[in-house]
Amino acid sequence: MPPSSLRVVYAFAREMHPKTSEVFIQYGTAGFRTKANLLEHVVYRMGLLAVIRSRVKNGRTIGIMITASHNLEPDNGVKLIDPDGEMLEQSWEEIATRLANVSDNDLESTTEQIIKEVNADMALKASVFIGMDTRYTSPRLAAAAVHGVIALKGTPKEFGIVTTPILHYCVRCRNDNTYGTPTEEGYYEKIVGAFKNIREKLPVGGEYTTTLYVDGANGVGGKKLNIIKKSLGDELDLVLYNLGGNGGKLNLNCGADFVKVSQQAPVGVEHKPWQRVASLDGDGDRIVYYYLDDKEKMHLLDGDRIATLLASYITQLLSACGAQLRLGLVQTAYANGASTQYITQQLKVPVTCVKTGVKHLHHAAQAYDIGVYFEANGHGTVLYSENAKNTIKKIAEEGEVEQRKSAGLLLQYIEMTNETVGDALSDLFLVETALCARGQGARQWMQAYTDLPCRQLKVTVQDRNAISTTDAERVCTSPEGLQTRIEELVSGYSSGRAFVRPSGTEDVVRVYAEADTQQSADKLSAEVAQAVFDLAGGVGSRPELPA
Template sequence: MPPSSLRVVYAFAREMHPKTTDVFIEYGTAGFRTKASLLEHVVYRMGLLAVIRSRVKNGRTIGIMITASHNLEPDNGVKLIDPEGEMLEQSWEEIATRLANVSDNDLEATTVEVIKQVNADMGLKASVFIGMDTRYTSPRLAAAAVHGVMALKGTAKEFGIVTTPILHYCVRCRNDNTYGTPTEEGYYEKIVGAFKNIRAKLPVHGSYNTTLYVDGANGVGGKKLNIIRKSLDGELDLVLYNLGGNGGKLNLNCGADFVKVSQTPPVGVEHAPFQRVASLDGDGDRLVYYYLDDKCNKMHLLDGDKIATLLASYVTELLKACEATDLKLGLVQTAYANGASTKYITEDLKVPVSCVKTGVKHLHHAAQSYDIGVYFEANGHGTVLYSDKAKTTIRRIAQEGEPEQRKAAQLLLNFIDMTNETVGDAISDLFLVETVLCARGQNVKEWMEAYTDLPCRQLKVTVQDRNAISTADAERRCTAPEGLQSRIDELVAAYKSGRSFVRPSGTEDVVRVYAEADTQENADKLAAQVSQAVFDLAGGVGDRPLA
């Protein structure tokens, strides 16, 4: 494609998607995410970048997802999906940031520079899949992405409203037809089909109850579960709340992030004692569970740590039953993982643990170093990865092993098919959790009793520049500003089982504070004291530390 034919790049920008703000926006942990009103020119340019990326990948399909996940409705965002359904290659994040922030007048020249820099063959065909969440601003932004694809003569396929994990899945399938069919229906056939297959082999027993109450965060995940529940044939009875009607606002006082951070139940859900409730986030890539006590006045949270340990322990059981002793299983966490979960994994489950920086891209990469890698952030975003070696070994045992080995291997093959390996997926993870609870005949209280979390608290502090905070050791230690880590160490030392860390948010303009201690009162006190330290030493905004 000669430079003269790139004039349409500037024409689309000037006439339809002009850059109207000087606000600098950076491609972060989850792509670009900010107020929707600031994003139209950015999304148009990501359409351009997706086409270039597709051509660098020899015409393989790239994904563009329009979503701000767990953020409130006025926000929106955009992220690119690479050919295997994984996050955009990290080295391209700087390119995305540069392209998003240049002026309209410089856009054409910068596009030419990027094409040369990455050595893209602009004569190749280019394919881009585009999906969006339920925000009222998403259709306009999706249209901008389409125009970006058109401007560089790529082919766009629009999926409309889908969960983020469904788009990741479809991108993977389009580039690898052995993984599945690249449609929403193909996703249901594989994930839900595997769930029904495995449940046919697992009779309901013990204290497990097939009724599951679900908080859909007034987002897309609840809508998709509403479609799925009609095909479950009674294997799971879904009672759905917060589906977006009756004036419910996306993620407002509901959804996985609200439940996790506030440690309170969502609005809009009818509760009974010990009722098992699953909360999804707005775009369907996070999942947490909870239940209320006998008086319905105290909530017990089962977050990503609890889900990770449940899945890892069950897969470990099946591997032992298969006698697949040469397969190495490991679990990946972040600094947000509760200290009690890490102790339980290493001492009780005897499973190795890696700790990495916050962000799914870091967990996903680390999980690939194991034959079977389980990764979850405490916020409920995670999945299980299976290497080719693991899949080949398990298939062989399913065909050639002794009867009991074959039985366990068949269950594990169904478990693999039920897993969305491309990214954390609330719907897939929900079916995995329900499978394990059914297999063990456990209710939610029995699941909770595997180990006891240390009480914790998360807070956020508004500062003049969140990037004044620098961290090391998988974000567990603060290297700047000077004096902050020593102050945190002093505060932590005053509490039994105390631990705290701070980090600049990857999705909001705040500093996040995490603390845990032996009691909830002490965890709350420690979090407040560390927040004050951040406010004092990192340039807090306003007259108080807590955002």
């Protein structure tokens, strides 16, 4: 593409999407995320970058998702989706950051530099899929993305309001038609169709009931479940709350993140004792479960619990069909120590611990024949290698009668899984299938192991880069003396564990602690926070130890 044809890049920026803020913005695990009014020029430029990325990938389709996920309504964000439905390749995060922050006057020359750097053939066709969440700012931002795609002569296709995982799925299908049909309807046919097929083969019994309450976080996930609900028949009775009406605000006092962090039931949900409730997040890529007991105490079934349930059920099916495959589970340091112990000692499943961030978990899960990964916040999925799929398919066709039956169930379970990214809707169906197969309600699921009490705190510091870590963020390497102090503090508590890590987005240090009682976990976290404050340049008031 000759330089003269790049002039439209500047023209679109100047006339329609000018950079009006000097606030520096960085591409992270979740893409760009900030107040929506600071994002229009950024999203326009991501339209440009998506076209360049598509051409580097020989014209394969790239995705742009407009969402701020579990953040509150005034925020918004944008992230790019690579051809296989995965997160943007990490080496391109710096390119995205550079393009987002240059002045309008330098935009044309920077775009030209990037095209040369990545050796993009600008004569190739380029395809970009665009989706958005339910925020009132999303349509305007989606329009900016479209203009960015058009400015570099790419072809945009708008999907309107979809969950983030549906767009990931559609991008994957567009580039690999063996995975499915690249439409929202194709997604339902694959995921929901597999759920209905598998549930027809599973009798409902034991403590399991087909009624499931769902907190939709006043976002897109609840709206899509409302569409799906009609096709489920007697297999699953969804009772939906927080669908965005009656003045409910997106993610405000509801949704997966609120439930996980506050350890409180969301507003807007009517509860019965022991009734299973699933809470989605605003863009439908996270899910946690909980129930209230007869004293209205909340019992949380988070990402760790979901991971152990799915790994346990898949292990059961693998054993029944005789498949010799390596299944592993991937966690972060935030996973409760009791879950790790249960997985390794009871399930006899290997565990890999990685740095916080879905891209790290996803890549580590690919090392196994079957890799289960979840963050404690409820974001995760299961990945199956081609070897695993072929092995199970062969058993389903050629094995003994009982082996064929179990392999057939596992093939439907694979079909029900959105392997591209964590998906609240797909994960919901995976959980409900595992519980039904075992005749378990939420209480029986909870009884698999007992979580260690834990506490998370954050300490404001002058510069978060003063903190460095290693060993999947479990060991602090700087400032000098901090790790030694943490180890001294931990040694004073039964079942004690603690780590610190710098935030990826703000000048705070996150502190996590576990111990045998809640009082001890609270005290240990406060003592570690105080050590961080003293040794890493704390700002403001010192952390207070609990009385």
